[in-house]
Amino acid sequence: MKVTFKKWHAVTYWHWSVPNQDDLCGICRVSFDGTCPSCTYPGDSCPLVVGESCHHNFHMHCITKWLQTDASKGLCPMCRQDFKMVFPAGIDNAREHLGMVLGDSNNNEGGHQQTEPNPENGNQDILA
Amino acid sequence: MAYKRRLLKEMQTLLDLSIPGLKFIPTEDGINHWYVDINIVDNPIYDPAHAFRLEIVAGDEYPIEPPMVKFIGQEIPLHPHVYSNGHICLNILGDGWTPAQSIRSIALSIQSMLQGNTKNERPPDDERYISHAPQNPRSSGWVYHDDNV
16 A cells, blocks of 8 residues: 655644753743743743752743842852853853843843744754 | 732732641732731740731832831731831841742741740830831841841
8 A cells, every 4th residue: 555645744842951841930930941021932032041050940031130139149049059050052042142131131121132932943852 | 010920820829828827818909919917826925816917018020029028917926036117137038038939938937937936025126226117128228147036
């Protein structure tokens, strides 16, 4: 028997590579695959970061807001260790976005530039 | 209020919670404004039947900034860190705050602070403080000097 595919409908989904998929961002309490409160599209435009020594994850926009306050003293909200932001491997655009957030923070609060998530650039785990 | 969704989530949990001695009461002012009635059952300093009322107001910058928290009502609990105007000297309400804490965790901390209290007295500078204290305790410059109580 010969089978001829007339149409092919592929569906993929992605999620951030974090130790526990059910965990929430400790600041906004939204899942990591969702966005911080200032963003509309999850993915590269609202990336995750991890603390170098404590390994706690946050939406980059959430933790940046916290670390920019004097009260934070540069500490992780979860464990009060020094929080050194590390961009997990594969999150290429995070650094660029951080520059944008810090540069904008004076007069454009909450108005992060949006880009459509692009599942093809390999920045997230892609599961088919 | 950027973090409105977080407050909505907290509201759902607070309404479902059952913690002995704590009763979370929503107000008509909105999801950022709560009363918490606290009963202390196992400390002879306090009448177990009496509920002390705590007022918690989360501002626009919550949870990046801590909420405003104070005791209100006729009877303010006696405690060396609680002033007679209801203001509380507690580091997590000021520079010990982190956004990982919540309305629930604050209420629990204050409940356990009263539960563990052994001194039936006001802070030594009570009179001086309340004579010039601002309305909002967050505007006071607190010094946290006593980790033992």
